[in-house]
Amino acid sequence: MIRQRGIMLLAILVTACDKAPGSPALTLLEERRIPLPDGLVVRQASFGEGGEIVGIAEDGNGFEVDTVGRLAWIGACGGGKWIAFRKVGDASGVEGLLDDPPRVRVCRSGNAQDAILYRTGALMQGAWDGARWAFIIKAEAGERFVLADGGPARNGSGSERRVDTLLRLPPVSSYQDIYLTTSQHRIIAGEFRNPFRMWAIRALGEKGEALVLTPSPELRHSLELSRDSLRWIALSAFAVDSSYVQSLADLNSDTRILARYGNSGEPLSERRMTVPLGFLAVASAEPKILAFRRINSPEFVIYRWEWKRTTTQGK
Numbered sequence: 110m111i112r113q114r115g116i117m118l119l120a121i122l123v124t125a126c127d128k129a130p131g132s133p134a135l136t137l138l139e140e141r142r143i144p145l146p147d148g149l150v151v152r153q154a155s156f157g158e159g160g161e162i163v164g165i166a167e168d169g170n171g172f173e174v175d176t177v178g179r180l181a182w183i184g185a186c187g188g189g190k191w192i193a194f195r196k197v198g199d200a201s202g203v204e205g206l207l208d209d210p211p212r213v214r215v216c217r218s219g220n221a222q223d224a225i226l227y228r229t230g231a232l233m234q235g236a237w238d239g240a241r242w243a244f245i246i247k248a249e250a251g252e253r254f255v256l257a258d259g260g261p262a263r264n265g266s267g268s269e270r271r272v273d274t275l276l277r278l279p280p281v282s283s284y285q286d287i288y289l290t291t292s293q294h295r296i297i298a299g300e301f302r303n304p305f306r307m308w309a310i311r312a313l314g315e316k317g318e319a320l321v322l323t324p325s326p327e328l329r330h331s332l333e334l335s336r337d338s339l340r341w342i343a344l345s346a347f348a349v350d351s352s353y354v355q356s357l358a359d360l361n362s363d364t365r366i367l368a369r370y371g372n373s374g375e376p377l378s379e380r381r382m383t384v385p386l387g388f389l390a391v392a393s394a395e396p397k398i399l400a401f402r403r404i405n406s407p408e409f410v411i412y413r414w415e416w417k418r419t420t421t422q423g424k
Contacts, residue, residue, distance in 0.1 A: 133416040135349060135369070137398065143178045143409040151401050154409070155237070155390040157196050162399065162409060164389075165191055171205070174409065185214060187221030193235035193242070206235040206244055213242060213258060213270060224270045226258065234289035236296070239393050243275070243296045245289050253278040253287060255298050255310065275310050276319050292347040292391035299355070301342050304329055309353060309374075322346075322353055324368055325376035332357075344387040347398070349414060352377070356388045386410075 143162070145151075154164030162174040163183075169190030171183040183203060185191050194205025203216040211232035212223045226232075227246050233253070235244040242258040255278065259271035278287060278298060290297045299307035307322040323329075332341050344356040344365075351372040358365050363385045369377045390399045398412045 133418050135352070135354070135414060136417045137412040137414050139410060140397070140413045141411040143174055143411075145174075145407040145409060146180065147406055149407050151389070151407075153193065153236075153389065154399060154401070155195075156392045156397070156399060159196065161196065163195060165193070171203075185221075186216040186219050187214070187223075189214075192232050192244070193237065195237045206232060206242060208232040211244070211246060224261075224268055226270050226272055227256070234287065234298075236289050236291040238291040238296055239294065243289065243291060245278075245287055245298065252280075255289070255296065255308070257296075276308055278308065288343065288345065290345055290347055290390070293349070293393070295348045297346045297348065297353070299343055299346050302339070303332060303341065305343050305355065305357065307346050307353070307355065309348070320374050322355070322370045322374045323376075324355070325379065328366070328368060328376070328379050345389060347388065347391045349391065349398075350416070354388075358387065 150167035152165045152167050154162055157163050157173070160176045163171065164174075165171050171185070171191045171194050172180055173183055173196065174180050183194070185194075185205065185207060186203070189207045192206040192208055194203055196202060197204045197215070198217070205214055206212070206226075207214055208231060210225055211227040211230065212225050215222045226244070230246045230248045233245040233247050235242055238257070241260070244256055244258075246254050246256055248254065254274055255276040256272045256274050259273045262269040262271050275296065276298065286301050288299050288301060294311065296310040297307055299305065305324050309320040309322060310318065340360045342358055342360060344358050346353060346355040353370040355368040355370070356365060357368065363383050365382050365384060365386060366379055367382070368379045371377050384402070385404060386400055386402045388398060388400045391397070392399075396414050398414055400410045400412065402408055402410050
């Protein structure tokens with residue numbers, strides 16, 4: 110039965126990002142499944158530098174799944190809940206983001222060292238881009254900014270970090286919180302709710318230069334016409350080579366929509382599928398995508414992606 114479900118899911122995903130006959134299609138091949146404890150709700154997860162998976166549960170506690178599938182909980186030494194974190198150095202090294210005030214914490218052998226990122230506002234989201242932390246700050250006036258950790262403060266103090274402002278986000282409604290992902294040297298901030306806009310920033314590019322991506326008018330119109338348009342949310346977005354892929358979900362069913370965009374932000378395709386699946390991260394050094402799936406029980410699924418050219422009928 111598990112084998113049959115895997116084949117069915119693979120067939121759905123192979124066509125989910127296909128653009129048009131004769132053009133390259135993004136093909137996802139299921140490579141590995143990792144069972145997770147019942148009741149675990151994953152808020153975010155990513156591939157670690159050593160092949161492990163690190164993530165944060167809905168309750169704010171961090172965890173690691175090692176290369177053989179063993180799960181271990183990783184707390185923020187010194188107290189607090191992780192906004193985002195990663196493993197560094199040896200097995201005991203952890204670095205991550207915490208709020209109140211927004212700061213970077215480095216934990217080694219149980220000892221915590223904090224460096225302040227921002228003295229006011231709330232830290233909403235954070236992600237490691239392979240070289241530095243990117244994060245979203247909600248200022249006291251309600252404005253949102255995407256910033257990046259610029260390293261030690263110019264005064265040389267180890268207790269404060271310099272930050273670079275990458276993007277000032279436009280105003281959004283109170284229910285339209287922003288998500289943040291990083292993949293293939295790009296930072297993506299996006300709206301959880303309609304109109305599902307996204308802003309893609311080159312991780313090491315000039316600050317303020319962002320590519321705006323918006324679903325096609327046809328897709329937005331179809332979602333707005335649904336019986337309850339607020340049931341649709343964006344799960345994530347990620348970069349794959351020169352494309353962007355956005356994952357939308359119906360909160361009342363297992364229906365998912367994968368929307369694909371070109372390198373200039375133009376909508377290329379939208380495909381629906383019925384699978385209880387959410388994409389979480391793209392590996393930086395390998396063609397792998399991490400997803401969270403719940404059929405009978407929760408599990409991580411690792412897909413290997415590749416481009417395949419479809420053939421037109423009669424050729």
